[in-house]
Amino acid sequence: MCHVEIETNLHCLRDCSVARKFWEKVIPHHHQQPFFAMDSETWMQKNIDGTKQWDDTEDWAGFFVLVCWYIWKHRNDVIFRGTRLMSATLTNYVITKAKEWMKTWHDAQNRTTITSKPLREERLIGWSPPPRGWIKLNTDGASQGNPGMATAGGSLRDEKGDWIGGFVSKIGEGTALLAELWGIHQGLQLTWRKGYKFLILETDSTLAIDLIKNRTDHVYPHSTLLHSIRRLLAQDWIVKLVHTYREGNRVTDWLSKHSLVYPFGTHELEELPNDLEKIIREDLVGVSFARRIVTGSA
Numbered sequence: 001m002c003h004v005e006i007e008t009n010l011h012c013l014r015d016c017s018v019a020r021k022f023w024e025k026v027i028p029h030h031h032q033q034p035f036f037a038m039d040s041e042t043w044m045q046k047n048i049d050g051t052k053q054w055d056d057t058e059d060w061a062g063f064f065v066l067v068c069w070y071i072w073k074h075r076n077d078v079i080f081r082g083t084r085l086m087s088a089t090l091t092n093y094v095i096t097k098a099k100e101w102m103k104t105w106h107d108a109q110n111r112t113t114i115t116s117k118p119l120r121e122e123r124l125i126g127w128s129p130p131p132r133g134w135i136k137l138n139t140d141g142a143s144q145g146n147p148g149m150a151t152a153g154g155s156l157r158d159e160k161g162d163w164i165g166g167f168v169s170k171i172g173e174g175t176a177l178l179a180e181l182w183g184i185h186q187g188l189q190l191t192w193r194k195g196y197k198f199l200i201l202e203t204d205s206t207l208a209i210d211l212i213k214n215r216t217d218h219v220y221p222h223s224t225l226l227h228s229i230r231r232l233l234a235q236d237w238i239v240k241l242v243h244t245y246r247e248g249n250r251v252t253d254w255l256s257k258h259s260l261v262y263p264f265g266t267h268e269l270e271e272l273p274n275d276l277e278k279i280i281r282e283d284l285v286g287v288s289f290a291r292r293i294v295t296g297s298a
Contacts, residue, residue: 012075013068014043022071022091059102066098092221093147096175100207121295125247126288129161134198138244139187140252141179141205144260150174152183153255156191161284163272165190166251168259180205181225183256184212186266188232188239197237202244209241247289250279 013019014036027035038046047064071094130136141152150171156164167190171182184203191199203209211222212229233239246253254276255269272280 013071014040016075018074019071022067022094025091026067026095062102063098066101067094070094070097092178093175095221096177100177103207103210118294120292122290122292124288125245125291126286127161127244127248127250127283128286129157129159130200132159134159134200135164135191135196137187137191137199137201138249138252139180139183139201139203140249140256141176141181141183142253142256143174143176143179146176147174149260150176150179150182151256151259152179152186153252153257153259154183154187154190155251155255156187156194156196161280163280165194166255166269166272167266168255168262168269169266170259170262170264172264177205177207177211178222178225179256180208181211181222181229183252184208185225185229185232188229190268192232192235192237199237199239200242201239202242202249204244204246204249206243209243212241245291245293247291251276251283254279 014023020036023035024032035043048061074094127138136157137154138157139152139154141150143150150173152169152171153167155166158164167186169182169186171179174182180203184201187201211226212233255273258273258275
């Protein structure tokens with residue numbers, strides 16, 4: 001590849017309109033002048049080798065490489081497929097996917113070594129009622145295409161497993177993570193309005209739980225939503241965030257998918273939808289499903 005071609009390709013990763021809008025959102029304002037002032041090859045080298053650190057991202061070099069790859073992928077999608085994301089949607093999508101890949105990589109490094117193998121154990125997974133005096137909120141989110149049409153749903157049930165209320169949300173274009181976080185937010189709001197003070201919140205998204213607990217996310221695309229969730233959690237009540245598997249979250253899995261038939265927005269469900277009665281009955285009698293889960297390493 002000749003020098004001119006390299007310069008052209010690097011230009012697409014930093015200086016074209018789509019890329020520049022992305023970097024202007026990610027790079028703190030006081031660092032933008034030196035970030036854009038370097039020649040293209042120096043810019044690429046210093047970001048890859050870790051010479052430059054523009055914010056407090058734990059692994060800037062890894063984040064930078066992943067972002068460049070997604071920007072390049074989007075450029076190819078525009079050229080060869082004619083598909084183009086709006087600037088704000090592209091920025092959110094790229095940051096979300098890069099953070100997800102980095103988290104997966106670092107988690108894998110922390111959990112295992114080259115010679116170790118994960119231990120898996122088959123367990124029966126199902127929904128269980130909360131302890132006496134507590135309410136259980138289950139939430140779920142989905143995206144048709146990731147990013148695509150995002151939807152969410154939630155259900156509130158008491159210690160007997162009886163339906164207290166629920167909701168469905170048709171959000172609009174977004175990622176699966178956005179849908180998961182939106183479902184948690186709407187579920188917390190609903191529960192607080194109903195006046196309950198002891199709540200177990202179950203979701204099958206470990207990433208959503210980790211992000212809610214992690215406060216180093218000022219450039220994360222969903223930071224505003226995360227801050228709002230934390231404010232809800234900080235109110236005068238006790239909320240336990242618990243991970244469950246999809247087999248234990250079947251009611252809200254149904255609700256999030258059923259949200260597609262509703263108009264845009266969040267719709268509260270005072271009465272149990274008829275199509276959910278079978279799943280609710282199965283939950284009440286303890287129907288469970290076998291799943292092999294990681295329990296440790298050898």
